[in-house]
Amino acid sequence: MTNKIAVITGGSRGLGRSTALHLADQGVGVVPTYLENAEAAAEVVGQIESRGGRAAALQLDTSDTAGFEAAARELSRTLERQWSRRTFDFLVNNAGFGVHKPFAETTEAEFDQLMNVHLKGVFFLTQRLLPLIADGGRIVNLSSGLTRFALPGYAAYGAMKGAVEVLTRYLAKELGPRGITVNVVAPGAIETDFGGGVVRDDPELNRFIAANTALGRVGLPDDVGGAIASLLLGGNQWVTGQRIEVSGGQNL
DSSP: OOOOEEEETTTTSHHHHHHHHHHHHTTOEEEEEESSOHHHHHHHHHHHHHTTOOBOOEEOOTTOGGGHHHHHHHHHHHHHHHHSOSOEEEEEEOOOOOOOOOGGGOOHHHHHHHHIIIIIHHHHHHHHHGGGEEEEEEEEEEOOGGGTSOOTTOHHHHHHHHHHHHHHHHHHHHHGGGTOEEEEEEEOSBSSSGGGGHHHHOHHHHHHHHHTBTTSSOBOHHHHHHHHHHHHHSSOTTOOSOEEEESSSBTO
């Protein structure tokens, strides 16, 4: 067992939910955040508690920087109440959504929505939570295989994730003196509700991706959740500033 605590944005569904459960199974206290679906967040907390773990959900809009101060105060109260701690150990910047549109048709509003969640939100939420992250802690930012290979329709999304990868290297450099590691996990195509669940629900697309993946199938949430948990909990204290792709060898 461990006395570590993780904050996972978007922890009520998909990859965030899988990460939360993997960490909880290894004794980590978990604070999954959610945007609107309090019921899904409560279900994750209930699953963790039923397995003997400890968790507390936190409502957070990662696109709204004006709400970060209040969220940080609520997180501080949660840490004190649930764990008698003033700090936490792991931050997983996972919250996100996708826009699939040709470059020529992507609107400025869609671009701004992606930027607010995937780049601006990650930048300023991490900044605001820095005083609450324990020295020697670990940060994982979520990127995408779409920063390595290009698929039409993801120009804006891929650009945001590319920026997150650059930001990760700067954070690793600047937070190194505190012993905080910062890395990127870049999933390939995963069967979740992301992007309307197209990878999961479109058999033709699913088969196409599987045929272009070394391990012969599309990824599952647990493939990524397990990888994030191992990066946070394993003997990876000397790994920082790195991009780790978890794609089963997609588009090699």
